[in-house]
Amino acid sequence: MNEQDFAVGASGLTKTFTLEWTRKKLLALDGLDMQVRRGEVFGLLGPNGSGKSTTMKLILGLIRPTSGMIKVFGEPSGSLASRRQLGFLPENPYFPGFLSAREVLNYYGKLVDLCGKQLRERVEELIELVGLPLAADRALKTYSKGMLQRIGLAQALLHDPDLLLLDEPTAGVDPIGSRQIRDLILALKKRGKTIIFSSHLLEQVQEVSDRVIILHRGKKMQEGTLDELLSVQGQSQFTVSGLTPELQEKVAALLKSEGAELVNVSHPKQKLEDYFIRSVSK
Amino acid sequence: MKNSLRHIFVIAGNTFTEAIRQKVLYVLVVFCLIMLGGSSFYTQFDFRGDDFKFMKDLAYAAISVIGLLVSLLGAAMLIPAELEKRTIYTLLSKPVRKFEFIVGKYLGLVLLLTLFVTLMAGIFMLAVWGHESSLTAGILKASQGHPTEFQQQMINEFRAGAYDPAMWQALVLIWAKLCLVTVISVLFSTVASSTVFIVSCTLFIYLIGHLQSVARDFWFSQSGGASWLTTAFLAAVSLFIPDFQTFNLIDEIISGNPVLWQNTWHILLYSAVYTVIALAVSALLFENREL
Numbered sequence: 179m180n181e182q183d184f185a186v187g188a189s190g191l192t193k194t195f196t197l198e199w200t201r202k203k204l205l206a207l208d209g210l211d212m213q214v215r216r217g218e219v220f221g222l223l224g225p226n227g228s229g230k231s232t233t234m235k236l237i238l239g240l241i242r243p244t245s246g247m248i249k250v251f252g253e254p255s256g257s258l259a260s261r262r263q264l265g266f267l268p269e270n271p272y273f274p275g276f277l278s279a280r281e282v283l284n285y286y287g288k289l290v291d292l293c294g295k296q297l298r299e300r301v302e303e304l305i306e307l308v309g310l311p312l313a314a315d316r317a318l319k320t321y322s323k324g325m326l327q328r329i330g331l332a333q334a335l336l337h338d339p340d341l342l343l344l345d346e347p348t349a350g351v352d353p354i355g356s357r358q359i360r361d362l363i364l365a366l367k368k369r370g371k372t373i374i375f376s377s378h379l380l381e382q383v384q385e386v387s388d389r390v391i392i393l394h395r396g397k398k399m400q401e402g403t404l405d406e407l408l409s410v411q412g413q414s415q416f417t418v419s420g421l422t423p424e425l426q427e428k429v430a431a432l433l434k435s436e437g438a439e440l441v442n443v444s445h446p447k448q449k450l451e452d453y454f455i456r457s458v459s460k
Numbered sequence: 461m462k463n464s465l466r467h468i469f470v471i472a473g474n475t476f477t478e479a480i481r482q483k484v485l486y487v488l489v490v491f492c493l494i495m496l497g498g499s500s501f502y503t504q505f506d507f508r509g510d511d512f513k514f515m516k517d518l519a520y521a522a523i524s525v526i527g528l529l530v531s532l533l534g535a536a537m538l539i540p541a542e543l544e545k546r547t548i549y550t551l552l553s554k555p556v557r558k559f560e561f562i563v564g565k566y567l568g569l570v571l572l573l574t575l576f577v578t579l580m581a582g583i584f585m586l587a588v589w590g591h592e593s594s595l596t597a598g599i600l601k602a603s604q605g606h607p608t609e610f611q612q613q614m615i616n617e618f619r620a621g622a623y624d625p626a627m628w629q630a631l632v633l634i635w636a637k638l639c640l641v642t643v644i645s646v647l648f649s650t651v652a653s654s655t656v657f658i659v660s661c662t663l664f665i666y667l668i669g670h671l672q673s674v675a676r677d678f679w680f681s682q683s684g685g686a687s688w689l690t691t692a693f694l695a696a697v698s699l700f701i702p703d704f705q706t707f708n709l710i711d712e713i714i715s716g717n718p719v720l721w722q723n724t725w726h727i728l729l730y731s732a733v734y735t736v737i738a739l740a741v742s743a744l745l746f747e748n749r750e751l
Contacts, residue, residue, distance in 0.1 A: 235549075235751075238552070238553050240549060240552060240553075240750070240751045241751065258555045258557070261553060261554060261555045261556075264553065265553070266549070266553035268546055268549045271546075271550065272545040272547055273547060273550070274474070274478055274547065276477070276478060276481040285470065285474055286550070286551075286554065288466065288467075288470040289467055289470055289471075289551065289555075289556050290554050290555065291463060291466070291555070330550075343553075
């Protein structure tokens with residue numbers, strides 16, 4: 179594979195910050211190698227201070243690496259060519275509070291070189307997509323955190339970029355909104371978009387990611403597909419209906435006679451999120 | 461190039477909208493309006509026929525001082541706010557160059573100052589017109605509509621004092637001075653994040669700028685007697701700090717001394733050149749700043 183086949187390619191990426199007064203060095207990212215393929219959903223995981231935001235900023239070109247290199251679709255990160263192909267949703271996005279959602283989208287739309295009818299149509303389409311048509315003309319200072327997050331997502335999608343960087347996209351969003359964002363990520367993936375996102379909600383990452391990287395104190399601890407990382411090797415799982423205690427005993431005896439061992443029998447549980455959404459949508 | 465200009469104008473428009481929705485601006489504008497509106501009130505005291513000179517003195521001082529606060533606070537508040545609230549991350553994730561951001565912010569503030577000076581000039585003109593009308597009406601009433609030659613001369617003098625075309629020259633110079641202060645504030649805001657620090661540094665440069673010509677004359681005239689440190693300091697002040705003393709032409713205009721438009725054009729050209737250089741340096745500094 180050459181570098182054009184990767185949405186993001188980084189090798190030996192290191193970032194050291196110098197603290198302002200003490201001049202102490204702070205290692206934020208330590209020799210990160212990372213390749214994100216086109217069209218995949220890539221999760222960045224790690225506790226606070228693990229280097230997730232630093233990685234995002236390096237992809238955007240807002241900061242420069244101390245050593246190593248990073249490219250976006252084969253272009254140097256931060257170049258105009260790379261920024262034309264990416265959309266970014268920052269963590270806890272903040273927008274000028276005196277503007278309405280429609281005004282903010284118009285403002286950012288003009289900065290991604292949309293204009294006239296094309297801009298107007300795109301803005302309306304995105305307001306509809308993120309579910310804010312009724313609040314589109316209200317000043318953003320009256321918006322809840324979740325609503326701001328949706329506008330943040332809409333501005334990231336304005337120029338229909340091939341790569342989306344989402345920093346904690348569901349922070350502060352209610353479960354229904356969170357589900358909508360998850361569905362949107364999956365819909366964008368179907369359209370061939372590449373998505374890199376960070377989240378503290380591991381279950382959510384598990385639901386949408388093709389591959390994840392786990393960072394800790396600036397170092398890459400793990401990388402791989404969820405199957406590779408999470409499958410318990412040497413064990414299998416069946417989901418059966420109509421399993422009576424007698425039948426269960428027979429199955430256990432059969433398994434034992436064949437040299438296998440029944441490790442656990444339990445009732446499958448529905449997810450709290452599904453249960454909540456079904457309850458409130460009744 | 462076309463895209464760059466478009467980005468600059470879009471950012472300038474947004475900066476202007478953001479600025480005019482700041483409450484602090486309205487406080488300053490109201491304060492200025494009270495001073496301008498009140499200028500005709502003070503003329504009830506005896507100024508020995510110098511009513512309009514007094515009104516101009518007061519109005520230009522009000523526009524200069526309040527305008528200085530607007531230009532000092534404008535860049536010092538708006539640019540660090542973009543960094544603090546991280547709106548700049550969203551903005552620079554778009555295909556926008558950092559220099560477009562800086563120039564756009566500056567032009568937005570220039571637009572704000574233009575509106576401010578125009579609005580204040582309009583209010584001042586109204587106050588002057590009101591006072592001139594009341595003085596003229598008083599004379600006409602006393603003469604029952606048939607002023608004597610002396611009274612007509614007085615009316616003509618009032619009108620000449622009130623509607624002095626040199627007033628526009630003074631307003632243009634005040635506007636240029638405020639734009640120059642703004643560019644210095646923009647320059648500091650590209651390297652610092654604290655509003656207090658940016659305002660203090662800009663004010664410091666503004667004050668030193670009033671002594672720039674003294675430093676320059678001393679630098680040119682010294683004949684090897686001064687230490688290298690003094691020479692370096694004088695050279696730095698002469699080369700890098702704008703000469704705000706040159707705007708003292710405003711005082712000449714207020715005093716009624718004729719000032720050629722040619723001199724005003726020279727000052728405008730000087731301000732424009734300094735602004736372009738300061739914006740280029742700001743863009744360079746901001747380009748290398750990690751966000």
